[in-house]
Amino acid sequence: MLEKEELVSLYDDLAKKICLSDTACKQVETHFDTIKDLINSNLIEYFGEQAEIKTFPQGSWSLGTTIKPLRGSDDDYDVDLVVALSNVNITASELKANIGAILKSTKEYVGKVEEKGRAWCINYANSHIDIVPSINNLDGSICITDKESNGSYTYLKSYPKDLVEWFKNKSNDNSSEYDSDLKTKPIHSYQRFTKLQKVVRILKQHRNSTCKDINEKERPISILITIIAAELYDEHDKTLLDALTTVTSKLETYLSNHRNTDGKYVIVNPVNKKEIFTDKWTDHPERQAVFLKWADQVYYDLILQAQTLDRVEYATKMEPIFGQYVSDFYEQLGKKHEDAQAMGCMRYSKADGVSFENNDKGEKFVRNTFWGN
Structure with a gap:
């Protein structure tokens, strides 16, 4: 299981790297x-x-x-x-x-x-x-x-x-x-870019990577991803990771709540109720199937796996989605941690886990060297 601080930094970094x-x-x-x-x-x-x-x-x-x-x-x-x-x-x-x-x-x-x-x-x-x-x-x-x-x-x-x-x-x-x-x-x-804008970017990157081999017309459309993310977004979430967790964890419930009495999904344009973004799902059920599978997969890939996998395993899973940016992040993180240890900034608390920032959170680690104190 990865430390939250590490995941917060990872997704902040990835959101920047996938920008134009x-x-x-x-x-x-x-x-x-x-x-x-x-x-x-x-x-x-x-x-x-x-x-x-x-x-x-x-x-x-x-x-x-x-x-x-x-x-x-x-x-x-x-x-x-x-x-x-x-x-x-x-x-x-x-x-x-x-x-x-x-x-x-x-x-x-x-x-x-x-x-x-x-x-x-x-x-x-x-x-x-x-x-x-x-x-x-x-x-x-x-x-x-x-x-x-x-x-x-x-x-x-x-x-x-x-x-x-x-x-x-x-x-x-x-x-x-x-x-x-x-x-x-x-x-x-x-x-500046808001957490919601960054959440949408990450979701679109996940869609592009996981659906790259699917016919373009069948892939989840960007406007639908954007609208749903905006409706699920909680502005009170403190970090991008928190916001991403909120949105992806509620996708299944959101979709279930947008089925009519005939069992059809009805998601409309919030500024033009006559425009239904899911209207073609009836004639093209494969588009619905792809979207539902993606909505389930994105929560598992980005959030649930981080709760069970170690750093190496999680990075291996993320690289097919975010590419070289994942390796680059961990290379930079390793250098940062090495410098923090050398400066005596490494701390631990039950609430925040291991921290390499120069702050007062938790108990400070004593630097360990082969020559002793």
Whole structure:
């Protein structure tokens, strides 16, 4: 069984390591600016000066929960950029086609543009940006284009700004304000990251690692992981480990409580009750099965195993999930403990276990040397 202090340090470190690198953040910001200028100039030329165009990130980037892709380098990324138009009258198919034509006709993006159901994807080696065409609504929501299975296009209502505010309230986070003008907001505008943001990152990393061999459409979707984590989060938890334990230990109960009388799981968008994130589970039961298995596994992997395994065993189990970051942490921890022992800072108490910090907790160990006192 590992000491709590060690686990607290481990997960604090892992949450930092799986963040996008500074280089990736700067690359994304540059790409955002380039794409924004490209699309704005072309659409204004097409629709005229009366058109108003806002471009802004959504999803994990705006929520502060983006992590490095599982495959690729530390400088890779996967983010969404919304293009929202006002004062124009255009169908979903026309809007989607126009944005696609602009991207495909640009020399920089030739051969890199791929259509998805609700976006155009620009692929950069192991990174990509999804461009989501949409229309601005007076109530602050947007209508995004959606390609249906029969090939036709329609608009779907979405509330990205409201979702960010809801998530911030759940985080009890007042460190930054979302851009009310819906302009591009760099991830660096977050002065700090809350425990909830870190919990979501760790859960997504676990999902990416444990479900990497499963069909992408069957894997637990990020928005569902994010919403559930936010609803289970307890702002009174003192450490990231405490928060992670609270969320993962309650997943099974949460899912059981969100089954209707027909036995179907119903988990809705908290800012748009008409949007049901689990609605496709009925037609695709394999997605439900994968999510339920993941929800059970994440608690066992991250929390329960730490209560029964020793350091070496637990590190061995964690490496397939977090990679080299686990080895790096324990290498640094060993050096820290060695230095603490040399300085006489090693202590023990029943409440906190072994501590290597320079504090008054517990009884101080007498340094043991081969030459005696």
